[in-house]
Amino acid sequence: MRILRTLVGALFMVVLVAMWNGCGGGGAAAPPSQYILLQNGKVEVEQGEGRIIIKAGVSQLPGVGFTQDVVIVQLYQRDGFQNPRSDLPSPSDFIQDFRVRRDGTLLDELRLPVGVYTAVAENIHVRQGNKEFRSGLTAFVFEVFKSGGRLHTTLPVAFEAKFPALGSVIEDSYVRFRTDLAAVGGRSSLFLQHRNGTVDMHRQLEPWPPDTNNPSHANVSFDALRGGPTLGDVQRLILKAFKP
Amino acid sequence: MRRGCLVTALFLLLSGGVWGQPSGGVQVSTLWRGAEIEGRTLWLSEQTLILPLDTRTELQVGWQRFAAKGRVRTNRFSSSARWLAVERVMREEGDRQLVLQVRRLDGSEGTADVAEGLFTYTAPRIDTTSLLSVQRSRGWTTGSRLLYAQVRSGTERAETYGISLEAASTRASHWQVQWQAALYADRHRTTTYRPMLGVGLSYRLAPGARAQVQATVAPRGFPVAGTPIEALTAFTVHRPGGLVESWRERAAGYLTFQITAQTGL
Numbered sequence: 001m002r003i004l005r006t007l008v009g010a011l012f013m014v015v016l017v018a019m020w021n022g023c024g025g026g027g028a029a030a031p032p033s034q035y036i037l038l039q040n041g042k043v044e045v046e047q048g049e050g051r052i053i054i055k056a057g058v059s060q061l062p063g064v065g066f067t068q069d070v071v072i073v074q075l076y077q078r079d080g081f082q083n084p085r086s087d088l089p090s091p092s093d094f095i096q097d098f099r100v101r102r103d104g105t106l107l108d109e110l111r112l113p114v115g116v117y118t119a120v121a122e123n124i125h126v127r128q129g130n131k132e133f134r135s136g137l138t139a140f141v142f143e144v145f146k147s148g149g150r151l152h153t154t155l156p157v158a159f160e161a162k163f164p165a166l167g168s169v170i171e172d173s174y175v176r177f178r179t180d181l182a183a184v185g186g187r188s189s190l191f192l193q194h195r196n197g198t199v200d201m202h203r204q205l206e207p208w209p210p211d212t213n214n215p216s217h218a219n220v221s222f223d224a225l226r227g228g229p230t231l232g233d234v235q236r237l238i239l240k241a242f243k244p
Numbered sequence: 245m246r247r248g249c250l251v252t253a254l255f256l257l258l259s260g261g262v263w264g265q266p267s268g269g270v271q272v273s274t275l276w277r278g279a280e281i282e283g284r285t286l287w288l289s290e291q292t293l294i295l296p297l298d299t300r301t302e303l304q305v306g307w308q309r310f311a312a313k314g315r316v317r318t319n320r321f322s323s324s325a326r327w328l329a330v331e332r333v334m335r336e337e338g339d340r341q342l343v344l345q346v347r348r349l350d351g352s353e354g355t356a357d358v359a360e361g362l363f364t365y366t367a368p369r370i371d372t373t374s375l376l377s378v379q380r381s382r383g384w385t386t387g388s389r390l391l392y393a394q395v396r397s398g399t400e401r402a403e404t405y406g407i408s409l410e411a412a413s414t415r416a417s418h419w420q421v422q423w424q425a426a427l428y429a430d431r432h433r434t435t436t437y438r439p440m441l442g443v444g445l446s447y448r449l450a451p452g453a454r455a456q457v458q459a460t461v462a463p464r465g466f467p468v469a470g471t472p473i474e475a476l477t478a479f480t481v482h483r484p485g486g487l488v489e490s491w492r493e494r495a496a497g498y499l500t501f502q503i504t505a506q507t508g509l
Contacts, residue, residue, distance in 0.1 A: 167399075169483065195354075196398035196482055203362035225360055228483030232399045 002079070004113020015087035033172060034165040036126050036133040038063055040104050041159025041177060048050040052144050054110040060179060061119060061240065064138055065126035070107065072097045073121045079141045080118035084086040084191035084238045087200065089096075089118050093112035112144045116242070126222075131165035135234040145243040147182040154183045154205075157217065162233040164224075170199070173224045175239070177210050178217040185244035188220040205241065205244065265284040269452070270295055271506045279498035281490045283315040286498065288473060300336075304329040304347075308475050312488060321488055323367075325351040326477035339380040347372045351397075354479045355487075364405040366398035370469045370476035374406075383471045389426075393469035400481040402432035407439075411508065420438035420446045422458070432481055438464045438469065444500070452506040461497035474496065 007020040025149025047052040061073065075096050080089025099107040100121070119142070124135040142154045156177035164173045175190055184206050201222045209217030220241070271294040295303045296481040304327075318375035329347035336342075339496040349372070354365040377385040380448035408426030424442040429435055444458030466477045473491070480492040490496065 138490065196400065197363065197365040199361065199363055223360075225358070225363070225485055226490070227485040229365060230399065230482075 001216065007031050007229075011220040012151055022039075034131045034168045035173060036161075036163045038065065038126065038133055038161040038163065039159065040064070041156035043153060043155040043157055045153060047151060048111055051111045051113050051235045054106065054112065054153065054155070056109040059155075061100055062140060062156045062180070063175070064100070064104040064121050064124050064160050064239065065133075066100075066102045066104075066121075066123070067125045069102055071100050071102070071121065073100050073119055075110070076118040076120065077117050078118065079240065080120070081139055081141060081191070081212050081238050081240075084189075084200070085193065087233070089120060093118075099104045116141065116143050127223075131168075133163045133165060133234070137227075137235065138237045139239070141238065141240040141242075143186075143241065143243050147180070147243075152180040152182045152243075154179050154188075154218075155187060156241075156244060167230055169228050169230050170224045170241055171226050171228070174222060176219070176221040177239075177241075178219045179205065179238075179241060181207075181217055183213060183218040183241065183243055184215070185207055186218065186242050188241045189239070190222040191236065191240075192234065193235045193236040194234045196229040205229065265352050271505040273502055275500055275502035277310075277498050277500045279491075279496065281494070281496055283452045284312065284490055286310065286312045286473075286476065286491070288361055288476065288498075289473075300333040302333065304333050310473075310476050311477065317361065319356075321354060321356045321484065322477075323352055323354040323475065323479070323508075325349050341376075341378040343376040343378060345376065346375075349475060349478075350414075351475050351478060354482075354484065356484055363484070365479050365482045365484055368397035368475075368481070370395050370474055370478055372470065380414065383413055384411055385413045385414050391470050393474070394476075395432075395469050395481060397478060397481055400432070402426075402430070402468045402478075402481050404431070404439075404467045405429040406467070406470040408494070418448045422446065422456075424460075426471075427471055431466040432468055436464070436467075438462055438467050440466070446453045449503075452467055453502050456500070456502040456504070457495065458500040458502070460500065461495070463495045464492055467494040468492070474478075505508060 011109045040060050043059045044055045075098060076089035077093040077095055080179055081087045098110060118139055120139045122137055124138045126133045144151060144153050156179050159177040161175045162173045164170050184207050186205040189202045205218040205220050207215035208217040269454055272290045275290050277288040290306055290308045292306040297303055306327045309324040311320060311423040315321050327347060327349040329345055331343055331345040333342050334342045343356055349370040351368045353367045358365040370393055372393040374389050376387050376389045378387040389408045393404040406426055407426040408424055409464055410424045412422040413420045422444040426440040426498045428438045439464045442458055442460040446456035447453045448454050468477055468480055479488050
């Protein structure tokens with residue numbers, strides 16, 4: 001008992017002195033923030049017979065990057081991620097595979113009638129210098145719709161994402177994209193599931209540029225909150241955009 | 245579900261065992277904690293069950309649920325946790341005891357429901373080992389505690405070392421006074437030292453039943469683990485922002501109201 005009391009007393013003094021010297025204070029320091037910048041989504045379309053033609057060679061899937069030269073992406077009917085946390089597209093909704101390059105550029109043309117579609121890419125791996133971003137599954141749920149006698153899609157015509165690199169704090173990151181003007185007033189959502197938690201944000205597609213009488217696009221921006229957590233391995237990144 | 249059945253089975257088994265114990269008794273308590281910091285509020289409720297296994301060992305199980313509300317009242321951070329502890333008297337000499345406690349707290353996912361969206365944070369697991377030296381003399385029970393807690397949540401790890409001095413009056417009167425002074429060394433990327441003080445008053449409602457009010461303050465914020473609100477503060481390893489970080493980054497305190505009942509089983 002005497003030894004324990006001596007031990008307790010000694011430890012108390014050590015801690016007291018260390019505190020007196022002004023060590024520490026405040027909250028936990030954040031790890032340095034590092035980001036991966038992706039600007040790779042665009043879509044060029046033509047009007048077909050009751051179908052919209054998404055052109056190969058120029059159109060790009062948003063927010064993806066691969067280590068292989070050619071990657072197979074699956075296309076499904078309907079929203080395959082009604083519950084983005086747990087759902088997977090049903091095999092009965094499968095339409096076709098299509099090929100994309102490592103930067104997401106389509107190698108196969110897509111001809112789609114009016115409807116909701118889910119494009120699923122697996123094993124996203126983007127490396128910029130010594131920073132990297134990985135996602136086990138990335139999906140884009142989009143819509144082909146008729147407006148003003150023409151077919152439109154909610155696929156991005158311009159996409160920009162500042163993803164935190166693995167191990168970096170999520171704050172200051174964002175996902176922004178612009179799509180067809182006819183989608184203004186529609187809904188968009190972002191769901192991210194990673195090792196340290198989930199992010200689930202919903203926004204409305206707004207006119208772009210803002211505060212003008214002649215907007216050219218519909219725009220949406222998902223900006224991270226201040227603070228953490230740090231980004232762990234990403235299991236799912238699901239972006240959705242629907243018509244009004 | 246399976247884990248819930250296991251806990252229930254364990255509880256029934258232990259309750260059966262406790263029925264035949266010659267001394268001690270089953271103790272149940274329920275408590276509420278509340279705090280307000282710059283317009284942000286915290287509410288925490290906890291139920292605890294203490295089951296003596298033999299004259300030297302007891303098993304403790306507890307459930308916690310908390311909600312922290314932001315300045316914008318619709319902003320809310322909530323979670324729950326359950327914990328299991330075993331306490332054993334390692335040595336006993338007259339009025340002195342040396343007690344070892346091993347405790348595991350399993351939190352559930354923390355959910356921040358704010359205007360910008362719904363954000364969740366991976367559930368923390370906190371393993372705590374503490375050594376308590378207790379001495380009873382002249383109407384007071386005094387104790388000193390050494391504590392080590394390890395927090396794991398997703399990719400984050402944190403450690404807390406603590407030392408505390410505690411005293412409680414044990415006179416056979418309706419009123420009893422308790423106080424506690426503690427100092428924690430909190431390690432998560434950097435090391436931070438955080439003192440904590442607590443003063444309480446308890447009143448005997450009936451034989452075996454007491455009500456207690458306690459005020460606890462942490463002039464430099466609460467540590468990640470090692471305190472009764474660790475199920476909340478463990479989420480600070482993820483820096484979830486204003487609602488939770490207030491309890492770690494600045495002077496903070498809370499009030500506790502507790503009712504304890506002990507049966508003579």
